[in-house]
Amino acid sequence: MSELEDFRGQNPAWCPGCGNLQILRSFKMAMVEMGIEPHELIIVSGIGQAGKFPHYTKCNTFNGLHGRTLPVSQAIRLVNHGMRVLAVAGDGDCYGEGGNHFLHALRRNLNITVFVHDNQVYGLTKGQASPTTDEGMVTGTQPFGVLYEPLNPVALAVSMDAGFVARGFSGNQEQLKELMRAALEHRGFSLLDILQPCVTYNKINTFQWYKQRCNPVGVSHDPSDREAAWRLALEFGDRIPTGIIYRSDRPTLEERLPEIANQEPLVKQPFSQGDVISELENFF
């Protein structure tokens, strides 16, 4: 069992009003409700404002490089499938710098969770377009406005038959906490894309902008219905559906890899040189 106080970390250096603060609070509430203690979790983060997340709570932490949260978290899970592994990244981190890793993490379907703090802009580097920035937004480095189609991570994940795909909004803390719990409880790869305002650099997708559009999906939505999920995934305009968009029952990689399936986590398996020395004989 744990209490909110157990998760008190460094004082956040985020801007007042930043969506990250609400995401952090929802996370701590989810941890306490799930009875997870700080040492029972490894958080892997990258670079960007989201990358600082684990320092502002309490947990085992690997704060690595920009874009690389998923390779690190997947490897941790492969060698220790007894641990809960959470990756925390921003939209630039997960969908830009780490885009290739994201594609292949969807394919592998290891039992890890990724929270993507998606504010549709680069914060740490001061306001450039991110992969999810709306078309037309003018920035210092996109003086003619963004000329590309924004990346739709939810649709991409559904198209790849991802294990669990959800979208949250930092301004709806109660739903966000429930989505975090569901993502962490899902057996397999779970993506939680969290829309959040950047109060300093995104003057278009503001808190009010999201608040007017984000709408929980109806109770009638069946997340195992891929066609319904696909339709919801493509909605991103006047109405943005939040909630569990898609869920599949694909087996996880840990269950399929014979060297670890139904066994102790690799890190707990003893090693003895005596067990491997016979391999030398193959070369006589």
Place this chain on the structure above:
Amino acid sequence: MDYTIRIGGQAGQGLQTIGAVLAKLFTRAGFHVFTHQDYMSRIRGGHNYYQVRLSDRPVSSSRSLVDILVSLDKTTVEEHRDELNAGGMIVYDSETIRQKYEGENFLDVPSRQIAMDTAGNRLMENTVAVGAVLGMLGMSLEILEALLNEVFARKGHEVVEQNIAAASAGAQFARENCSQCAFSVPEPRSAEAGATPAGGGAPGRMLLDGTNAVGLGALLSGCRFYTAYPMTPSTGILNFMAAQSKKHSLVVEQAEDEIAAINMAIGASYAGVRSMTGTAGGGFALMVEGVSLAGMTETPVVIYVGQRPAPATGLPTRTEQADLLYVLHAAHGEFPKIIMAPGSPGQAFHLTGKAFDLAEKYQVPAFIISDQYLADSEWSLDGLDAEKIPYHDYRLRAGDLAKLDSYKRHAYTDSGVSPLAEPGASRHLVVTDSDEHDEEGHLIEDALTRRLMVEKRLLKKMPLIREEISPPLYYGAENPEVVVVGWGSTYGVIKEAVDIMGDSSSIAMLHFSEIFPFPDPEKSDFLEVLGKAKSTVCVENNATSQFAQLVRAETGFVFDRHLNKFDGRPFMLEELLDYLGDAGRNDV
């Protein structure tokens, strides 16, 4: 006795199988064997060869001149007919290559016809060719029959018998028709030669290439996680590890790219197991940010870099030693790094073990630099001393952690080495950061902590790591007039040249296999040996004498001469002897 057999043909014709069977057979017969491969970057066609050298004394290099040229195609004859030794023979099948050659040194073996006649299967023409080579050498087929049994037992008794019949017919044809063959091979002495395999079994010699030597070294070192993106000439290690994975509880992951590979290797190590990644120079370019990450987070990781000629894609299947300074300087910032450059499969085995041990002990990235030549060359060995592979678990596990009141991942210590704990194994949190961090691992920006961390991570550890580095290998005459220096894969050819020239001249080799931290000149007399010699030569498979540059930077010593080869091919023994002969005449 010192014979070279070159099997040439197109990719896909089975020349590798012929070469591999002959190499194994000669090794079993108790001879010393050295093989090397020369192949093009294509799946089918082209011109490739596999060269097998056998001798009754130790051999560790390839020769330019050939005694038996097995030509599976016309190109092989045309390319190599002028490279025959005195008494050398060219074996071919005029029906297969659709060309008849006249001349005393040609032996036309109708391999395809013999295969059809004896086994009713033209696919056995390569077995006929192996038999023909044995017939030419006057060797018995006893060991070959045993090998064919091992290789084809899975396919059934009939296939084994067909292969044996095909080989026998090939041998008989060669014995009856090769009136020019004057080869003389001593009786096999397998029963007396070599060591007993680790787990019992028949005594004999091992036949091992650099790739599998690194793989075995990693396995014996307790490597539990290997990840890579395939790239010649490093893919062999990925294959080796994948083949071991289920039996030995080893997770092997083919990553989506090299960036993922190194980050996965670091993640697995953070989680508590020994891990390794491997690539070639081009893939390593993608890994470089991860090397710096390992440096900052003090995460042990072993990185194999198989060199091949570059820049860019270069010559994908060929060899070069041009990535030494690149690997040495790769990654932003300052942190300790270890570089091993083995010169033989034996060294590759032991130095992989040492790389793992030092990486774990000092929590730093450790490199094994090889190249296509070493990776693909097989050496016959009397055995490997597995007891020389250290294994000590330096990490704090559940039992150790339960006794601690508090834990800080990056705690300041006298040695600079902080306790490395398995995350999740106790209530103590394991926190690390690619940002500069405090003792607990949380990100900071203050000047004092930054300075203390650099001192801990780099300045305190570096001298301790340097203490662990062995001096270069000295081989040859005392007080030599000529000193030949090499690093990595040139070991074998330099050693043999020194053996041969040592009879008539005062010559020695200094071979460096533990490259960085650079061996301490105070700990051995290599600088004095170099200083006293009349002539010093640095031999490198690159264009800019990278190792000589490193020696100069570390010690101030400047070589008299440089022998550089950068055509994508390894040094042949004759080439080195010719060069050193001249060096001797001019300078001694």
